[in-house]
Each structure stands twice: as C-alpha cells, then as structure tokens.
Amino acid sequence: MTRINESLDSFFSPRSIAVVGASATPGKIGAIPITYQNDYGFNGELYPINPGRDEIQGRKAYPTLAAVGKPIDLAIFAIPAAAVDASLDDAIAAGVKNIVMFSAGFAEVSEDGKAAQQRLIAKARAAGIRMVGPNCLGFMNIARSIYATFSPVVFSGRAQTGSIGIVSQSGAFGAYAYAMARERGLGLSVWVTTGNEADIQVADCIAWMASDPNTKVIMAYMEGCQNGERLKEALALARDAGKPVVVVKVGRTELGAAAAASHTASLAGNDAVFDALFKQYGAWRARTIEDFFNIAYALSISGVPSKGKLGLLTVSGGVGVLMADDAADYGLDVAPMPQAAQDWLLAQVPFAAPRNPVDITGQVTSQVSLIEDTARVMLRDGDYGSLIIFLAAAGLTERMQALQKEVAQKLTAEFPGRVVMFSTLFTREHQRALDECGCASFQEPSSAIRVLAALDYFRVQRETQHIDRDAVIKHVALSPGALNEIDSLALLNKFGVAGVPSRIATRCDEAVTVAGSLGFPVVMKVLSSEITHKSDVGGVVLSLSNEDSVRIAYDKMMARIHEAAPTAKLDGVLIAPMVRGGVECILGVHRDPVMGPVVMFGMGGVSVELLKDVSFRIAPVSPTEARAMVDEVKLSPLLHGYRGTAPADIDALTQAIVGLSKLAMAAGETLESIDVNPFIALPAGQGAMALDAVVIGRSQSTR
Amino acid sequence: MTRINESLDSFFSPRSIAVVGASATPGKIGAIPITYQNDYGFNGELYPINPGRDEIQGRKAYPTLAAVGKPIDLAIFAIPAAAVDASLDDAIAAGVKNIVMFSAGFAEVSEDGKAAQQRLIAKARAAGIRMVGPNCLGFMNIARSIYATFSPVVFSGRAQTGSIGIVSQSGAFGAYAYAMARERGLGLSVWVTTGNEADIQVADCIAWMASDPNTKVIMAYMEGCQNGERLKEALALARDAGKPVVVVKVGRTELGAAAAASHTASLAGNDAVFDALFKQYGAWRARTIEDFFNIAYALSISGVPSKGKLGLLTVSGGVGVLMADDAADYGLDVAPMPQAAQDWLLAQVPFAAPRNPVDITGQVTSQVSLIEDTARVMLRDGDYGSLIIFLAAAGLTERMQALQKEVAQKLTAEFPGRVVMFSTLFTREHQRALDECGCASFQEPSSAIRVLAALDYFRVQRETQHIDRDAVIKHVALSPGALNEIDSLALLNKFGVAGVPSRIATRCDEAVTVAGSLGFPVVMKVLSSEITHKSDVGGVVLSLSNEDSVRIAYDKMMARIHEAAPTAKLDGVLIAPMVRGGVECILGVHRDPVMGPVVMFGMGGVSVELLKDVSFRIAPVSPTEARAMVDEVKLSPLLHGYRGTAPADIDALTQAIVGLSKLAMAAGETLESIDVNPFIALPAGQGAMALDAVVIGRSQSTR
Structure with a gap:
C-alpha cells in the first residue's frame, strides 16, 4: 500500500x-484538456499523443509517450x-510519473472490470x-493554471482563484461543485475528482492539500472509503496544518446506503462510524449541499473565530429570537452583554433589547451610526468571538451598502x-465587496447560524489538546471464537476494565463453598464459550441467599x-456476589470493515x-474522548445523581472505556467484538465493574 | 371579542x-402611503388629512376626517x-370603518402605553x-394596488403580483419578507403587518386570506398568540379552503423564548403546544427562513401533489443518494420503480441505477433525450406523485435551458x-421560465427535498378526513384544588378512562376485609387530597399478599x-388489586394559557x-389523533410486543386518551390539570387502566 506522505507534488x-x-475535434474528451491548457496558459510542456x-x-x-523523449x-x-x-x-517505458485515467469501464461496471482495474x-x-x-473527470490545479480534466464545466466560465480545495469522489458532483463555486464567487485552489480510486483516494488528496500552500480550506465529497487509516491520517494532517475540512459523506440512512451500494464500487462503512471519525479528527460533516x-x-x-460566544445584532426582534433559537439548537453560547454595555445601549x-440578541429596532433607519457603535460595543465590551449583524433588506440600497462596507472594514x-x-x-456585487473586507454575508439568518456552528466547532478543535494516542504497550493474539x-472478564481486567470478582465451580459442593466464601447473596451463571445467550437456556439465577438455595x-x-443445550461443552458455573445499586451501562467494541475497532457506550x-x-469512537479512544462519549448519550443524566440517587463513578466508567479501547488496539486484527453488558457504574469513589462480558476472536478466514 | 368570520373586506x-x-415631505411617514397610492394607481378615493x-x-x-363628508x-x-x-x-364622528394605526408608543413600550392601547x-x-x-407597518393589497404602509421597502422595487399572502406580526420581518419575495420573484397577493395586535391579529388575517380569491398560499410569521381559539379557527378555515399555510413561529427554545419576552408585548405560549396546534390544523411550521x-x-x-411517492431522477449517483438520505429523514416514500420500467432504463x-433514485449517469451529455424519456416513464409507470430532476450545472447552458423548458411544459x-x-x-431568467411552466426549481437538492416534505404534508392533510369534533356532551364543573x-379515578371513569377497581377503607379491619374481597395481592395507598406525593410520606405499600400483611x-x-404529615386530612386508605404486567404509560392534561387544555401521552x-x-395535542383529540400521539413517541415499539412480550391494547389506550380529552373539554375553564401516572396498557384485548390519578380544579382567581 502506498504511504500517504509520499508527495503528490509532481502529480498536482x-x-x-x-x-x-x-x-483535434473541439469538445472531444481528448481535446478538452489541450483546449483548456492552451486557453489558460499552462506554462510547462504539453505533448499531445x-x-x-x-x-x-x-x-x-x-x-507514443516513449516517442516524446523527455x-x-x-x-x-x-x-x-x-x-x-x-x-x-x-507510459512505463517513457518513465511517466503520474497518470490521470479518464477511461471508464472498470470496477464501476462489472467484476471483469474490477479485475482489469486491479491488474492495471x-x-x-x-x-x-x-x-x-x-x-474520473481528472483535476485542476487552479492556482497553477493546470486543467487536467475533460469536464466541459469550465467552458461556461472559470472559477475564481482562491484558497478552497475541492475533492470529490464523484465526477458529476465535482462538476456541479465547480459550477456552484464559480456562480457563488468562491475562490478555488485545487479541484480533484477521484472516481474509482484505484490508487489515489479522497484521503490522499486531503493529505496533499494539507501541505499545499495555496489551499486553506478543504471541501471533500465522499461516497465511500476503502482505507480508514489513510483517511484518519489525512484528516489529522489537515487539522495539524490548521486547515478546516468540510465533508459531505453520502449514504447516511439505510435507504441512502442501498442506493450507494448500487452506484459505487466502494465499500460504504457504517454511518455512525463516519460520524465518530469526523468528530475525532476534527472534520465537519455538512448535512446539506448548501451548508457545504x-x-x-x-x-x-473570515476564517475561524479566535474566541467563543456569539453576539447577535438585529434590527428585528423576531429575527433575533429566531437566530437565538437556532444558535441554541447548535449549542452556541449566546451569552448576554455586560450590564454596562446594556445600559449604554438603552441610553441610545x-x-x-440590550441583552443578546441585541435589537437596535427600527430606530436604525433614523440613526444609522447605531450599527457600527453597537457592533463595536459588542465586540469590545461583550467580547464576542463572532458577531452576526442582521440588517434585513438593508443591503439593497446604496447608502446602506456603503455603510456596511465601512463597518466591515473598521471592525x-x-x-x-x-x-x-x-x-x-x-x-x-455588494456581497463581493463585503467579502473583500473579510466579512461573509448570507441572505438568510438561519444559514449564518448554521455556518457559525461549524466555525465554532473548528475553534474548539483548535483549542483542544490533541494528545498523542497511547502507544500500544501490550499485544494480545486472540484465538478465533468466543x-x-x-x-473474557480476566482479559478485560488486564486492560484496566474491572469485573465483578467471580469464581468457578465445577461441582455442586464446590459451588456452595465458593458462594459461602464470596458472601451471600450471589448469582450463579453457566460457564461455557459455546453458550452465548445464557438466560435463554436457564443458565442464570440471581439472588441466591444461602447454601441451600445454591445447592438447589x-x-x-x-x-x-x-x-436445552445437550452438546455444549461446559466449563462449570460462575459464582459472583450479587451487585446492588449503581447505574447500568453497556460497553462494546465491534470491528468496522473500513475503520477497524469502534468503541461503543450506552446506558442500559x-x-x-x-x-x-449510544455513542461511538474509533479506537484508540483518549480519556477526553471517553468522557465525551459518556456525556453525549441523552440518558447520561442518569449518571449524575438522578432523582436522589448517588452520582455514579464517571471516572471509573471513562477509565473502563479507555481500557476497552486499549484491549481493542492490543488485539488488533485478531479481535472481532467485545460485549460488556451489563457494566455497572457504582456511586462515585466506588468504581465500576463488568458483570458479564464476551470477547470474540476473529475467524482466520476474515482476517 | 370580535368574531373571526366578520369580513375584513372593507379593510383589505x-x-x-x-x-x-x-x-408633503417625501419619505415622511405621512407622505409614503400617498406617494405609493399616486404612483401605483389606487383607483378609489384618497383623502389626505x-x-x-x-x-x-x-x-x-x-x-379633519369629518370634514371629508364622504x-x-x-x-x-x-x-x-x-x-x-x-x-x-x-374618525368615529366621520363614520370611518377601519383604521391602520402606524403610531408607536403603546403596549410595546410600557404599562402606561398598554393601558392607553386598551382604552383606544x-x-x-x-x-x-x-x-x-x-x-405596525400597515398592509398592502398588491392584487388591488392598495399600499396602506409607510415601509420604504417598496421604493426599492415592487414585488410581482401573485398568489402568496404574507402576514407578519413584526414590521421589520415583514419588510424583509417583502424584499425577499421581490428579489426571488415570488408573486404576492396581500402583505400585512399586525404589530401590537390590539384588534386584528395574525389569525384574523389568515382567516380573511382563506376567503380572498387572490390568495392561494398563506405565509404567516408569528412571535406570539393572544387567542388560541381564533388561531385554530383561522387555520381550519384555510385548510378547508385548500390553502396551505406555512408558518414561522419564533421563540422555540428557552433562550429564544427569553429573547421573545423581552421583545414583544404578546404572550408566547409553550412551544410544543404550537407544534401540536400546527400539526392538528394542517399548517406547516418552517424551521428556517429559507424553507419559509x-x-x-x-x-x-406547482401546488400540492395529488399522489404520494417521490421519484428522484439524477445525473449524479452520489447526489441521488444524498437526496434519498434527506427524503428518508423526512419520511418521504422513495418507492422503487416497477421492474419493467427498470428494465427499460437499463436497456437505454x-x-x-434504475431503482429510485434513478441515476441516468453522465450518459445524459451524449443522449439528452434521456431526461424527458426517463421522467415520463417515472411519472407514468412509476406513478410518482412528485419528481425531482437533478441536473447539476445543466441550467447554465442555453441548450440545456431550452431542453428543460420543453420537458417542463410537456410533463x-x-x-x-x-x-x-x-x-x-x-x-x-431560466428559473422564471421554468416557473411559468409550473415547475419550481432549486439550486440545491437538499432544499428541494425539504420543500417536498412540506408539499407532501399538505397532500396528506388534504386526504385526511377531518372528522367533526365530538360535541361536548357532558359538562363538569370542578371545584378549585385537587x-x-x-x-379522580371515578371522574375519569365517567369519561371512559378505566381505572383499577379500588376501594376505600377507613379502619384497619375494614382494610383487611376489603383486601380479602378484592383478592390478594393488593396495594395500599393513603387517600387524601392534601397529600399529592404519597410515596414521600410512606403512603404507598405494594404486594400485600395476605390479611396479616395488610394489618401490619x-x-x-x-x-x-x-x-410526616400530621395536619393532613385523611380520607382513609385505598386498597386495589396489584396489577402485574402490561406496559407503563403516562397520560396528562395541562392548561396552556393560550391554547387551553393540552393532552399529553408518554411512556413510563x-x-x-x-x-x-412525549406527544401533545390540543383538546379535543379525535381517535385518529390519539392514535398518532401513541405512534409519535419514540418508545412506542414497547407497545408492539417488544422482546417477546405480548402486544399491548393500543385501542384501549387511544380510547383513554380520547376520554381524557373529553373530560378536559367537559370541565372547560374549571380544569387546571390531570395526571394519570401510571397508566397501564394490558395485553391486547385486556384493556388499559389508570393505577393512579390526580385531577386538579382551577383556582377561581386564575379563571
């Protein structure tokens, strides 16, 4: 497998x-790239073959290529x-370094095509x-006037040169995105379509753009992903380079996933896993093309704000409320203005409405300086990292256009x-003018709020310490099967996931003795790797309170x-103390075919x-992420002392999640899944423990 | 209170x-309406005073007005x-029929202003x-060239005349909406801002537009609502007239509601209640201004589709998936094409991808007739009520523009x-051309899907039999207090809400006798209208299995x-059979200050x-709505036989919800709230019953 950090400079x-x-025939696939290069002044060598x-x-x-001789x-x-x-x-004979392959008829059409692609x-x-x-439709390095594409979209006009790099797996979407960028005046640096991704994938393009000095913002459109590791590495590179990545990943719902499978040759991973991936690696998943x-x-x-808190300045109280509603939905901090600033505004x-949203009312029509003055007070005294100024239809009159431009420049x-x-x-034209002053503008306030949610996300990502992932210190090779x-409990215990202290008994009298030594009441469970659903075969009995009841x-x-299971090989019974109280949770790990081990947390x-x-993260999971997994679950208030119960030991719970992740990393390719259910979080300070667990090793055939 | 069906014809x-x-001074508040009427040719009498x-x-x-003499x-x-x-x-002296009051300085500024407004x-x-x-900013009856507004927004250009009526409580939003409609080429019939709503409210305007022959679609922007009955009546009128109502109601979240309270003089009702209202009366609540x-x-x-099922025709598989994802989120029926139609397409x-989304691929560039042919097959053989045709950037070239227009006209x-x-x-220009062919168009496919969700909602509303609400047959006057x-159980029982058969005992030996006659095991609960939280004072004991245990x-x-409660007046204890099994639910009614009694359903x-x-409906609740309340709750699968339990008696459950609604209507103004918790739905055929209930009468002071 090609390594991601091999530079694609000579390619792009x-x-x-x-x-x-x-x-030579205008409009033909083999003509268009030459036409573009001629028209847009590629300043290298161009050889028609x-x-x-x-x-x-x-x-x-x-x-031939070989005949070029250079x-x-x-x-x-x-x-x-x-x-x-x-x-x-x-090409091989000519020492060609890179190929853009427009040709269709490979993995996207048949199994034969797939085989041909693999040979190729x-x-x-x-x-x-x-x-x-x-x-694929090829690529354009707009910043360098390179047009290695046959998409006719550029004939309708060139997009502005700028700092946005676009990579799209789909050619049709790529062309649409180019046209959309051009129509909206977005400045582009690079545009790539990856098609069947026989070699270079969306991830490679993201990784290259992370180091491309002309690209500051990365837009990625994905239908599937063949290589999770490469995608992780690419997103991490972009994040470390301070370049926000905005992603559209299609195939979210089951319906969508079915459509995706019929369309693309790539393997669509589980959608919740992609959500987890983007969250862990700091990319923003846009839900609609307009948001994208x-x-x-x-x-x-305008880039990413350097501070949190969102200020809303409005000439319509109602729209202020609407924006505040939307902002609250996205968890943005619409903090009130300081009292002195409120008093200042009320004096004007x-x-x-001086709190936030700050409504300067229709008064603005007779006192236009209110916009600049209030905005300044909000940024200076309110210390808002972001400010949205809603001016209704004001951008349509020349007087207000000039005023907005001045306000934008000054602020x-x-x-x-x-x-x-x-x-x-x-x-x-007016929007372009504001753009040049460093202020984005939107016709609809709801759009502005959704955008701010993404910008603030990138701010938080930048401020978050991305701790080095724990090195894998232990290695564990699991045998296939459960x-x-x-x-299972013993293995979990080695990785810091505590279990209830259980003991084995293989005879009735032994069971009685063990129970006595553990202290009553106890639970008894059949022990067999061949019985996964113990309750179904009557293999679990709770609340045994004395020796006689154990015996019976x-x-x-x-x-x-x-x-019920006459052929099952039994390893005896498990006796464990009956655990009372605490909050019931579920932990687990499953192997995603693309992303590898995925850790899950949920309430019972x-x-x-x-x-x-439930919440997911791709392993390895840091303690911070483990804590976020706990908080993300809607029922998490149950852990904080709900209805008079004691708050649960969330530290122990997050440690267990991290431990589970460590085990998953240690077991690597040999792990199929882990189920820890129930996992009990006891009251704070008393720890947390697995009451039952099944670790399953991956069968050799699927490794 | 003025009745809603009084015609506002002479007003509008x-x-x-x-x-x-x-x-006479251009741009002054008192000048603008005259300027507009002069410029736009009002063909009635105009009298400057x-x-x-x-x-x-x-x-x-x-x-003076009186001096006009006409x-x-x-x-x-x-x-x-x-x-x-x-x-x-x-005005009174002159016999004026209607007034548009621009003047500010009333309820929106102070208590004195509010009093002045009330006198007025x-x-x-x-x-x-x-x-x-x-x-307020007044109104415009665009279809009749009447401009009774001082908003300068019309100076920047007039909106097209058309079939959309806009009513906005906020003037600032109203002006913005007018400009937005104009810029987007939306055709307007009427535009009204209602301001402080001393008399005419948003509801009255909706009701009038329901009968206005020029208005086919109603857009309403609300910040609050003073009169729930009027709003219900207005929405019902619009629905009965077949005119879709699209609403933005601000103040959704707590943050938003706080901002609304500081902004508007009106009473913002509970937001979930507004959601219920719009759902029951067939209006669509838009969540963003762009959707609005x-x-x-x-x-x-294009109006409302006459059939369900959504067809998606795309030139990009990925965008097809994206649209299918969005459609699934909105519960739209993206049914597959019939096999014969799929085969036809594959032959082309x-x-x-022939199912649905139907991806005709990049092939369309060399075979443009595919668009029309495939669309026709989808509408004819696939019988889709709605069809979205995604053509990426195709609308930008003249050839494709002409083709789309032709397709639109034919289809x-x-x-x-x-x-x-x-x-x-x-x-x-191209969009206008498609509009004229009866086809709406959107740059972004996600927008189109969200719009289709609303259009399909209106279709379902039209197909739904809106049963006449049950007449209130009984009247019940509750005394204040619990x-x-x-x-409580007896009263509920009268309205068809079954309760567990409980009996009172006032002495220990009586308790023992009653328990014996009911059959063991029983529960015992203290009976006192002065003790609402029985468990807190040790007033509930479960699972009493014999006479001795009852005695103790x-x-x-x-x-x-x-x-624990030495002063509480006791009415004895309640003995009831211990109910086992069934699914625990919660029913309730609370009084919304604007909308009246609101019925709630939730799982325990x-x-x-x-x-x-939980789900809400405003009383009266029909059986269909009661069933929808049950289905709406996310945990409702618990009622359908979850994990091997028997399916619950959902018919009995919905009957109980309807009964609760009937009690709420019968008690009318005298009811404060009803809590039925737990309410047990037994296995299908066995009924459902309240195990506990509290009915609270409204205190006289708040009636």
Whole structure:
C-alpha cells in the first residue's frame, strides 16, 4: 500500500503533461484538456499523443509517450478502456510519473472490470506510477493554471482563484461543485475528482492539500472509503496544518446506503462510524449541499473565530429570537452583554433589547451610526468571538451598502481574529465587496447560524489538546471464537476494565463453598464459550441467599442446560456476589470493515435498542474522548445523581472505556467484538465493574 | 371579542382611504402611503388629512376626517401616539370603518402605553371600527394596488403580483419578507403587518386570506398568540379552503423564548403546544427562513401533489443518494420503480441505477433525450406523485435551458396534479421560465427535498378526513384544588378512562376485609387530597399478599403519615388489586394559557423526564389523533410486543386518551390539570387502566 506522505507534488503540479488520445475535434474528451491548457496558459510542456497526427491544436503531436523523449510528469489517458493496457506499457517505458485515467469501464461496471482495474493498478504501482481514476473527470490545479480534466464545466466560465480545495469522489458532483463555486464567487485552489480510486483516494488528496500552500480550506465529497487509516491520517494532517475540512459523506440512512451500494464500487462503512471519525479528527460533516458551500465560503472569507460566544445584532426582534433559537439548537453560547454595555445601549435606544440578541429596532433607519457603535460595543465590551449583524433588506440600497462596507472594514481591522458576518439581502456585487473586507454575508439568518456552528466547532478543535494516542504497550493474539465469561472478564481486567470478582465451580459442593466464601447473596451463571445467550437456556439465577438455595439452583440449572443445550461443552458455573445499586451501562467494541475497532457506550435498558442512544469512537479512544462519549448519550443524566440517587463513578466508567479501547488496539486484527453488558457504574469513589462480558476472536478466514 | 368570520373586506379592499397626518415631505411617514397610492394607481378615493394644508401631493387635503363628508372605508393614522385619541374621536364622528394605526408608543413600550392601547381599542370597538396596529407597518393589497404602509421597502422595487399572502406580526420581518419575495420573484397577493395586535391579529388575517380569491398560499410569521381559539379557527378555515399555510413561529427554545419576552408585548405560549396546534390544523411550521420562502414559492408554482411517492431522477449517483438520505429523514416514500420500467432504463443505459433514485449517469451529455424519456416513464409507470430532476450545472447552458423548458411544459401538461421540480444551477431568467411552466426549481437538492416534505404534508392533510369534533356532551364543573385519588379515578371513569377497581377503607379491619374481597395481592395507598406525593410520606405499600400483611402495613402506614404529615386530612386508605404486567404509560392534561387544555401521552420511566419523549395535542383529540400521539413517541415499539412480550391494547389506550380529552373539554375553564401516572396498557384485548390519578380544579382567581 502506498504511504500517504509520499508527495503528490509532481502529480498536482506537473511541469510536463502528455495527453494520450489527444484530439483535434473541439469538445472531444481528448481535446478538452489541450483546449483548456492552451486557453489558460499552462506554462510547462504539453505533448499531445496521437499516432495519426503531427500536430494537434497548434502543438506538436507524438505517436507514443516513449516517442516524446523527455520527462513526462503527468500523462492524461483520454482513451477507451480497451486501449489502456498498451498505453500503460508505453507510459512505463517513457518513465511517466503520474497518470490521470479518464477511461471508464472498470470496477464501476462489472467484476471483469474490477479485475482489469486491479491488474492495471498493480502494474502501475510496480512501476512507481501514481494514478487518479479510472472513471474520473481528472483535476485542476487552479492556482497553477493546470486543467487536467475533460469536464466541459469550465467552458461556461472559470472559477475564481482562491484558497478552497475541492475533492470529490464523484465526477458529476465535482462538476456541479465547480459550477456552484464559480456562480457563488468562491475562490478555488485545487479541484480533484477521484472516481474509482484505484490508487489515489479522497484521503490522499486531503493529505496533499494539507501541505499545499495555496489551499486553506478543504471541501471533500465522499461516497465511500476503502482505507480508514489513510483517511484518519489525512484528516489529522489537515487539522495539524490548521486547515478546516468540510465533508459531505453520502449514504447516511439505510435507504441512502442501498442506493450507494448500487452506484459505487466502494465499500460504504457504517454511518455512525463516519460520524465518530469526523468528530475525532476534527472534520465537519455538512448535512446539506448548501451548508457545504456556505461553510467553506465563510471559512475562506473570515476564517475561524479566535474566541467563543456569539453576539447577535438585529434590527428585528423576531429575527433575533429566531437566530437565538437556532444558535441554541447548535449549542452556541449566546451569552448576554455586560450590564454596562446594556445600559449604554438603552441610553441610545430606550426600547432596544440590550441583552443578546441585541435589537437596535427600527430606530436604525433614523440613526444609522447605531450599527457600527453597537457592533463595536459588542465586540469590545461583550467580547464576542463572532458577531452576526442582521440588517434585513438593508443591503439593497446604496447608502446602506456603503455603510456596511465601512463597518466591515473598521471592525475587521479593530478586532482581528473575530468573525463578523452580515445577514442581509444583497446584490452579488455588494456581497463581493463585503467579502473583500473579510466579512461573509448570507441572505438568510438561519444559514449564518448554521455556518457559525461549524466555525465554532473548528475553534474548539483548535483549542483542544490533541494528545498523542497511547502507544500500544501490550499485544494480545486472540484465538478465533468466543472466550467464556471468566476468561473474557480476566482479559478485560488486564486492560484496566474491572469485573465483578467471580469464581468457578465445577461441582455442586464446590459451588456452595465458593458462594459461602464470596458472601451471600450471589448469582450463579453457566460457564461455557459455546453458550452465548445464557438466560435463554436457564443458565442464570440471581439472588441466591444461602447454601441451600445454591445447592438447589445448581442441580436445577444443570438439568435445564442438559436438556436445552445437550452438546455444549461446559466449563462449570460462575459464582459472583450479587451487585446492588449503581447505574447500568453497556460497553462494546465491534470491528468496522473500513475503520477497524469502534468503541461503543450506552446506558442500559431499552434506550440502546429502541432509541439508538449510544455513542461511538474509533479506537484508540483518549480519556477526553471517553468522557465525551459518556456525556453525549441523552440518558447520561442518569449518571449524575438522578432523582436522589448517588452520582455514579464517571471516572471509573471513562477509565473502563479507555481500557476497552486499549484491549481493542492490543488485539488488533485478531479481535472481532467485545460485549460488556451489563457494566455497572457504582456511586462515585466506588468504581465500576463488568458483570458479564464476551470477547470474540476473529475467524482466520476474515482476517 | 370580535368574531373571526366578520369580513375584513372593507379593510383589505377599501374604496376610500384617508391618511391622517398626511405629509408633503417625501419619505415622511405621512407622505409614503400617498406617494405609493399616486404612483401605483389606487383607483378609489384618497383623502389626505392635514389641518395646515389645502393640497398634498396633488390631492385635495382636508382638516379633519369629518370634514371629508364622504364615506371613509379606511383611515391610516400616521401620527404620534399623543395625537391618536383626538383623531379617533374624529374618525368615529366621520363614520370611518377601519383604521391602520402606524403610531408607536403603546403596549410595546410600557404599562402606561398598554393601558392607553386598551382604552383606544375599547373606544374603537364600541364604534364598530376594526384596527390593525398600533405599532405596525400597515398592509398592502398588491392584487388591488392598495399600499396602506409607510415601509420604504417598496421604493426599492415592487414585488410581482401573485398568489402568496404574507402576514407578519413584526414590521421589520415583514419588510424583509417583502424584499425577499421581490428579489426571488415570488408573486404576492396581500402583505400585512399586525404589530401590537390590539384588534386584528395574525389569525384574523389568515382567516380573511382563506376567503380572498387572490390568495392561494398563506405565509404567516408569528412571535406570539393572544387567542388560541381564533388561531385554530383561522387555520381550519384555510385548510378547508385548500390553502396551505406555512408558518414561522419564533421563540422555540428557552433562550429564544427569553429573547421573545423581552421583545414583544404578546404572550408566547409553550412551544410544543404550537407544534401540536400546527400539526392538528394542517399548517406547516418552517424551521428556517429559507424553507419559509422555498415552500411558499413551490406551493405557488406547482401546488400540492395529488399522489404520494417521490421519484428522484439524477445525473449524479452520489447526489441521488444524498437526496434519498434527506427524503428518508423526512419520511418521504422513495418507492422503487416497477421492474419493467427498470428494465427499460437499463436497456437505454446499461450502467444506470434504475431503482429510485434513478441515476441516468453522465450518459445524459451524449443522449439528452434521456431526461424527458426517463421522467415520463417515472411519472407514468412509476406513478410518482412528485419528481425531482437533478441536473447539476445543466441550467447554465442555453441548450440545456431550452431542453428543460420543453420537458417542463410537456410533463406538466401530460401529468396534471403531479409536482415536477428541477434541481440545477440556473440563471434567474431560466428559473422564471421554468416557473411559468409550473415547475419550481432549486439550486440545491437538499432544499428541494425539504420543500417536498412540506408539499407532501399538505397532500396528506388534504386526504385526511377531518372528522367533526365530538360535541361536548357532558359538562363538569370542578371545584378549585385537587380531587383525591378515588374521586379522580371515578371522574375519569365517567369519561371512559378505566381505572383499577379500588376501594376505600377507613379502619384497619375494614382494610383487611376489603383486601380479602378484592383478592390478594393488593396495594395500599393513603387517600387524601392534601397529600399529592404519597410515596414521600410512606403512603404507598405494594404486594400485600395476605390479611396479616395488610394489618401490619395499615398500622405502620398510619404511624408514618401521622409523623410526616400530621395536619393532613385523611380520607382513609385505598386498597386495589396489584396489577402485574402490561406496559407503563403516562397520560396528562395541562392548561396552556393560550391554547387551553393540552393532552399529553408518554411512556413510563425516565423517557418522559430525560428525553422529553412525549406527544401533545390540543383538546379535543379525535381517535385518529390519539392514535398518532401513541405512534409519535419514540418508545412506542414497547407497545408492539417488544422482546417477546405480548402486544399491548393500543385501542384501549387511544380510547383513554380520547376520554381524557373529553373530560378536559367537559370541565372547560374549571380544569387546571390531570395526571394519570401510571397508566397501564394490558395485553391486547385486556384493556388499559389508570393505577393512579390526580385531577386538579382551577383556582377561581386564575379563571
């Protein structure tokens, strides 16, 4: 597997480009890249490859790549699938470094196509060639005037050069995104479509953009992911480089996932796992295409706020309320103004609402200076990291346009690092003018709030200490299949997940003795790695309060089991003290086919199954993340001393989650799943413990 | 209180208008309405009223309203608050029918202002004058060229005439909405701002628009509501008239509600109650301003689909998935195409995704007829009520614009009653062209899906039989304060809410006898209207299995109560059979200050308190709505036979909800609240019963 940190510089910034299947017919796939390069002034070498012509679109043509006789950084394959094999040999012979493969008819159409694609990439890899595609629209390095694409979208106009990099697995979406960016005036640095991702994936492009000096904001559109590790690494690189990543990942619901499977050759991972991934690696998952563009736009204009707290300045009380509602939904901190600042405003406008939202009322029409003065007071005295100024239809008159521009210039100069946004109806020209002053603007206040939620998320991400993940200190190789309960508990215990002190008994009298030594009451459970649902076979008895009841229970249980599971190999029974009180939780690990081990936390009872009230993180899970997993669950108030019960030992609980994650990392590829259910969080200071657990090793065939 | 069905025709369509405080100075409040009427050709009589002038803006001026000497349908008051009283006397003397009161300085500023407003409206009412305002921007009847507003927003351009009526409590929002409608090309019929709502409220405007032949779609922006009955009646009128109502109601969250209280003089009701109201009366509550406009726009262009099922036609598989995801979130039916239609498509495009979303792939660029052909097959063979056609950036080229227009014309002609929408990047001109063909279009597919969710909601509303509400057959007058448990249960029983068969005992031996006659095991509970939290004082004992245990429990309970609540008047103890099994629920009624009695349903346990997993309806609740309340709750699968338990008697449960609603209606103003907790739904066929209940009568002082 190619390593992510191999630079793709020669790919994205080639000094020489060859177009295999070059055409002189305008609009043909093999013509468009040459037309673009001619029109937009690529300042490297360009070699049309076509055995039937000496010259194409004013450029000298060559019969083969090898015939060029000079270094070729990038070869564009604009040829049918059937011709690819021969041209790849030619490329290898010519020492081509990188290929953009437009050709369709591979993994996206059939199993045969998939096999052909695998042969193709194996050959390219062996020759050290990197490749985008097949079945893609190619890429543009807009900042360097490189147009290695056959998408006709650029014929309708070029997008502005700017700081937003776009990577899209889908070509159709990529073209749409380019047009959308152009129509909205977003400035682009790089645009890539990855298609079938035989080699270069969305993750590789994110990783490269993380180091591309022209890219400050990364937009990624994904339909699936073949390699979770690469994606993690790429997102971490972008985060460490201070470049926000905004993602659209389609296939969220079951319906959507079914549609995705019929469309794409890639493996769509479980959606909650993607949510966890983006959260852990600091990317923002946009839920709609408008948010996707709105957020990238605002990031490119104003960046991430350096402080929290959101100030809302409005000329309409109702819209102020609407914005406050939306902000509360996103957990933004709409903190009130300091009293002195409120008093100042009331002295200006007696009927103003001075708290936050700050409503300067219709008074603004006769006293326009209120906008600047109030905004300044909010940023200075209110110390808001972000400020949204809602001015209704004001952006449509020249007088107010000039005023907004002046306010924007002054405030961004006076308060660097703060985000000032306008929500107002505007002409495109006026919006551009505000953009240039460093203020993003939105027609609709709800859009502005949703964008601010993302910007504030990136602020929190920046302020969060991203602790080095614990090195894996122990290694554990699990055998395929389930461990029995006591072995499961013992293994968990080694990784810091406490279990109830259980003991084995293999005979009735032993059970009685063990119970006596543990102290009554006790529980008795059948012990067998071949019985996973103990209750179903009558293999669990609770609240045994004396020796006699243990004796009777043992005999009855054995009788039931022999009837219900006559062939199961029994390891005896497990005797454990009956644990009372505490709060019931569920912990678990499952292996996601793409992302690897995923740790789960939930509260016990119906909430997990019916309400899906659980949280996920991809292992390794840090203590901070483990704590966040606990807090994320809607029923978590049950742990904080609900209705007079004692607060639970949340520290012990988070330690157990971290321990579970450590075990998952230690077991690596040999782990299938872990279920710890119930896991009891006792009152604070008294710890937490697993009452039952099953660790399952992965079968060899799936490793 | 003025009745809602009094026609406001002379208000909204006056034949004669006087402007009190008329001004010749351009831009003044008293000048603007006259300027507008002059510019836009009001074809009735216009009388400027100004004692200091003979002529204003080319119109003969009069010193007083009375001096006009002709009928005045509408007087616009463009004068300071201090001058209002005298002018109102003048208006009464002149026989003015209606007033638009721009004047500010009433209930929105102080208690004195509120009192002044009350005096004002009492006087107007006594004279039979209807009024909008005070503290409002007035109204425009765009369809009839009447501009009774001083908002300068019209100076920046007039909105198109069309079928959308807008009513806004807030003037600032109203002006913004007008400008937004104009910029987006929405056609308006009427525009009203209601300000302080001393007389005419948002509800009255909705009711009038329900009968206005020029209005087909109603947009309402509300900050609060003073009169729930009027709002219900208005929404029902609009629904019966087949006119969809789209609402923004601000003040959703606690933060928002706090801001609303500081801003508006009106009473903001509980938000969940508004949700219930809009649901019961068929209005759609838009959560963002963009949805507000998008939905009204689509309704005005294509109306409500006559069938369910949503078809998605896309040129990008990924965007198809995205749309399917969003549609699933909104519960839309993205049913697959019939097999024959799928086969047809695969014959055209072998690599197409033919189910739904239907992805015709990039093939469309070389075979543009695929769009029309596939869309037709989807509407004809797939029988989709709505179809969204995603064409990425196609709306930007002339060739594709012409093609889309042709497709739109043909499909709307061939399939009347269906909704066909485009999602594509477009120029405004192209969008207008599609609008004229009856197809709404959106740049972003997520917006289109959200709009379709609303359109489909209106379709379901139209198909739903809105049963006549049960007439109130019984009347019950409750005394202030709580009924004790047995009286509460007995009252509920009269309205069809079964209770556990409980009996009273006032002495220990009586308790023993009663328990024996009911059959063991029994529960014993202290009976006192003065003890609402029985458990807190040791007043509940469960599982008494024989005479001795009843005897002991009685004595101990009396001892505990005498200590814990020595002054409480006791009515004895209640003995009831111990109910086992069944599913625990909670029922309740509370009085909303605006909407009256609100019925609640929830599942027992922590879900109600921690997860707010409850449903509400405003009484009266029909059986259909009661059933919907049950299904709405996230934990409702517990009632359907969860994990091997028997399915619960949902019929009995819904009957109990209806019975509770009937009791609430019968008790009317005398009811404060009802709590039925727990309410047990037994296995299907075995009924459902209240195990405990408290009915509380409203204190006289708050009636």
